[in-house]
Amino acid sequence: xxxxxxxxxxxxxxxxxxxxxxxxxxxxxxxxxxxxxxxxxxxxxxxxxxxxxxxxxxxxxxxxxxxxxxxxxxxxxxxxxxxxxxxxxxxxxxxxxxxxxxxxxxxxxx
Amino acid sequence: xxxxxxxxxxxxxxxxxxxxxxxxxxxxxxxxxxxxxxxxxxxxxxxxxxxxxxxxxxxxxxxxxxxxxxxxxxxxxxxxxxxxxxxxxxxxxxxxxxxxxxxxxxxxxxxxxxxxxxxxxxxxx
Numbered sequence: 001x002x003x004x005x006x007x008x009x010x011x012x013x014x015x016x017x018x019x020x021x022x023x024x025x026x027x028x029x030x031x032x033x034x035x036x037x038x039x040x041x042x043x044x045x046x047x048x049x050x051x052x053x054x055x056x057x058x059x060x061x062x063x064x065x066x067x068x069x070x071x072x073x074x075x076x077x078x079x080x081x082x083x084x085x086x087x088x089x090x091x092x093x094x095x096x097x098x099x100x101x102x103x104x105x106x107x108x109x110x
Numbered sequence: 111x112x113x114x115x116x117x118x119x120x121x122x123x124x125x126x127x128x129x130x131x132x133x134x135x136x137x138x139x140x141x142x143x144x145x146x147x148x149x150x151x152x153x154x155x156x157x158x159x160x161x162x163x164x165x166x167x168x169x170x171x172x173x174x175x176x177x178x179x180x181x182x183x184x185x186x187x188x189x190x191x192x193x194x195x196x197x198x199x200x201x202x203x204x205x206x207x208x209x210x211x212x213x214x215x216x217x218x219x220x221x222x223x224x225x226x227x228x229x230x231x232x233x234x235x
Binding site for chain 1: 147156157158159162170171172173206211213216218220221222223225226227228
């Protein structure tokens, strides 16, 4: 079982907005920076969001991140078929002294 | 843009030691601006952080693997390595090396900006 909890799947139509949640605790999300990754089949994960709400160079502003208490959220607007992928949240867990990830969410753009 | 490349045997026998190397395309391995990690992903499953190293101090390992893991670096070769002992079928996975930026001001050091392409390791006799 993953330390961080994500929904297994989400779906939305092209052009719409979707949010992916990541639930944790005060030892991880509640007090540490959160990052989000996008992974296509057979490829390495790619960083989308770091430090809760920052985008690396080259990541479009359709992708956003936020945190409220012990939960974090990835938002994607203007959905495109090319956004179909698995999405993972990650953060440091101060109790475990380890980086922890969510179980991943498969995004389907209908 | 820096590149990371994993290398090592694709097949390891049970009870033996898995050894992988990550080659960094520039000399940033000796820079204090980055943390260097190994992460793995079994087929069809999620990501698992194995451990990391920095230019100074001791490496840090996932408690679930700590007794079997060693991460070290050879900065003269721009390489860092992973050794995982006493492997079983449960260690079969794609293994990634990754680089996290270290922000001295914010303390951020756990977001993986750069990833290797990954290497598949199968544990089987």
